[in-house]
Amino acid sequence: MASNDHRTPWDQTHFIILAGALGSGKTTLLEAFINAPGMRATTAVIINEAGAINIDGAILSDSAKGLAMATLSNGCVCCSLTNDLVFTVEELIASRANADLPALTTLVLECSGLSKPGPIIRSLTGLAELRMRVSVVSTLDCSREVGAGGDAEAELAQLAAAQTIVLTKVDGVSDDAREQYADSIRYFNPFATVINETEPACRLAWTRFNERNERPLPPISRITSQAVQHPRINVFHARLANPEWEDVQDWLENVAGVLGERLLRIKALVNDPHDGCVLLQSVGSTFSAARRLQQTSTQATSVVFIVRDSDVSVLANIETLMTVSWGSLDERSLGDCQ
Numbered sequence: 625m626a627s628n629d630h631r632t633p634w635d636q637t638h639f640i641i642l643a644g645a646l647g648s649g650k651t652t653l654l655e656a657f658i659n660a661p662g663m664r665a666t667t668a669v670i671i672n673e674a675g676a677i678n679i680d681g682a683i684l685s686d687s688a689k690g691l692a693m694a695t696l697s698n699g700c701v702c703c704s705l706t707n708d709l710v711f712t713v714e715e716l717i718a719s720r721a722n723a724d725l726p727a728l729t730t731l732v733l734e735c736s737g738l739s740k741p742g743p744i745i746r747s748l749t750g751l752a753e754l755r756m757r758v759s760v761v762s763t764l765d766c767s768r769e770v771g772a773g774g775d776a777e778a779e780l781a782q783l784a785a786a787q788t789i790v791l792t793k794v795d796g797v798s799d800d801a802r803e804q805y806a807d808s809i810r811y812f813n814p815f816a817t818v819i820n821e822t823e824p825a826c827r828l829a830w831t832r833f834n835e836r837n838e839r840p841l842p843p844i845s846r847i848t849s850q851a852v853q854h855p856r857i858n859v860f861h862a863r864l865a866n867p868e869w870e871d872v873q874d875w876l877e878n879v880a881g882v883l884g885e886r887l888l889r890i891k892a893l894v895n896d897p898h899d900g901c902v903l904l905q906s907v908g909s910t911f912s913a914a915r916r917l918q919q920t921s922t923q924a925t926s927v928v929f930i931v932r933d934s935d936v937s938v939l940a941n942i943e944t945l946m947t948v949s950w951g952s953l954d955e956r957s958l959g960d961c962q
């Protein structure tokens with residue numbers, strides 16, 4: 625007989641691993657979701673950034689005040705931070721219990737673009753007793769070829785693991801191209817539900833499609849952390865003292881010019897002494913318009929670069945009048961350069 629003994633307050637919670645290549649639109653999708661009516665009270669997010677600075681967290685907390693949010697920065701949740709994920713979820717559960725709040729309906733882990741879902745699912749065995757429903761949703765940027773980025777291996781692993789694939793940046797392609805894209809995705813993951821919608825509101829379905837495809841948590845086994853698995857990819861972190869954001873933008877454009885295709889992603893949070901901070905970002909060497917965030921930050925200006933086949937000296941040698949101090953993923957000091 626099925627017993628209720630195994631029920632927990634969290635067994636109705638949907639744990640969504642939100643994966644997708646670097647810059648493919650995960651944060652944008654999540655931002656729309658948590659801003660939909662009634663979502664914030666019942667949803668929590670955990671943000672994993674490969675860099676030491678949690679810029680996605682800053683974007684989300686700027687747009688959704690009061691959202692329960694935890695961060696896993698300076699590493700990849702599929703390699704170096706697997707144990708931290710379990711600990712973070714346990715902390716979240718404890719804090720809700722202490723505040724006498726009910727279990728969440730949705731818990732979203734936004735992975736770094738470099739993460740592979742398999743090891744994350746494996747690490748969730750440490751939470752199997754909660755009996756949450758776990759599924760993988762992956763974003764796919766329609767404006768570029770599948771696997772064309774620097775870490776094709778991770779991107780293909782994300783798409784293959786997904787129960788739901790959300791096509792993003794569909795505004796930049798024709799309807800025919802979009803349909804062809806959706807067909808080609810079905811070819812290499814025929815099991816996934818593909819969300820192919822131009823209307824942002826319709827894309828919110830990404831959290832619901834997984835119910836019939838839910839993936840049970842595997843039985844508890846030993847959790848081991850693994851070494852970082854991206855030998856050709858480096859994450860560098862630059863700190864700058866009080867620059868004007870326009871100067872940072874000029875410098876970043878120079879960096880993009882020098883690195884070319886070796887540049888995978890830039891995210892910069894520039895402190896503006898007059899008014900909050902300014903977000904500058906690129907996917908590859910394509911920059912988005914600067915975006916002002918209203919939060920006030922006391923942190924110094926920070927820039928995270930994700931690059932392929934390049935060491936920090938390539939970036940540090942690019943001319944600038946600003947004083948830049950460099951660190952790598954593990955925050956080894958790499959000295960100051962000017």
Ligand SMILES: Nc1nc2c(ncn2[C@@H]2O[C@H](COP(=O)(O)OP(=O)(O)OP(=O)(O)O)[C@@H](O)[C@H]2O)c(=O)[nH]1
Nearest residue numbers: 645646647648649650651652737792793794795912
């Ligand atoms: N035109 C267009 N731009 C988009 C869309 N979705 C996201 N973007 C832009 O693409 C850039 C990257 O989007 P993000 O949502 O930060 O992507 P991400 O996957 O969270 O990025 P990482 O966390 O670095 O992997 C930003 O400049 C967004 O404004 C879209 O549907 N259309």
